[in-house]
Amino acid sequence: MKIAVICANGKAGRLIVKEAMDRNLDVTAVVRGENRSAAGKVIAKDLFDLTAADLKGFDAVVDAFGAWTPETLEQHSTTLKHLCDTLSGTDTRLLVVGGAGSLYVNPDHTATVSDGPDFPEMFKPLAVAMAKALGELRQRKDVKWTYISPAGDFQAEGERTGEYILGGEELTLNSKGESVISYADYAIAMVDEIVGGSHIQERISVVRK
Structure with missing residues (x-):
């Protein structure tokens, strides 16, 4: 299985690359x-600058882009639009490292x-910028996307436990009442979804077990 990890130098990107390579996937940074x-x-x-030719032949593309400064927040939308336009109409899956702020906290959403x-x-x-990007992504019926939200406490240096709970659109707590996950365990969930997941055009979420 061939995957590309965009923004592979970031904290999440590097761990996703490592997890995928540890499972003998063909990974391009x-x-x-x-x-x-x-x-x-x-x-x-x-x-x-990525083109359709650059991403041709990959089974999955992971979007690990991040922006945090006020002047770059709009890029959550513009980068995702560019990737969707580039992958439009193809069988290549687009998996997005998302945010937790847009998870619902009530059954009515x-x-x-x-x-x-x-x-x-x-x-x-x-949170507003990432929610806007997710809303725009939901309108794309021409792309096989999956948006994966981490838990509320997303720990860059957290331990790799090897376990997680897969949730959906609503904030999920573990047995301790926590909403927490490490980047390392998130990477496991991401690669699990790439290899065996079927959540096409869905937002899912993950929390430490």
């Missing part, structure tokens, strides 16, 4: 500069995590 991931194959291009009174104010612009 897509990076703007020098490759710092474990992948031996590299496409050195800016995301916005009218309230999200980021609407809560305890949601940090500093993260609201990011």
Whole structure:
């Protein structure tokens, strides 16, 4: 199975690359500069410069793009649109490293995590930008996308437990009442979905077991 990981130099991207390679998948890192991931194959291009020819032949493309500064938040939408346009009408799956702020907290799906009174104010612009991008992604019926939201506490340096709970559109808590997952366990879930998942045009979520 051939996969490409976009923004493979990021914390999530590097761990997804490693997890996939540990399972003997054929992995290509897509990076703007020098490759710092474990992948031996590299496409050195800016995301916005990627073409259909660049991504042809991959079974799955992982979008691990991230932006956090006010002037770059809109790129959550523009980068995703570019990838969708590039993969439109193909059988290549697009798997997106998403956010937790847009997970629903009620059965009617009218309230999200980021609407809560305890949601940090500093993260609201990011949550709004990522929710907007997800909303736009939901309109794409021409792409085999899957959006994977992490738990609320997404720990870059968290331990790899090897276990997780797969959830859906609503915030899922583990048996301890926690919403937490490490980047390493998230990478496991991502590669599991690539290899055996069938959540096409769906948002799913993961939390530590």
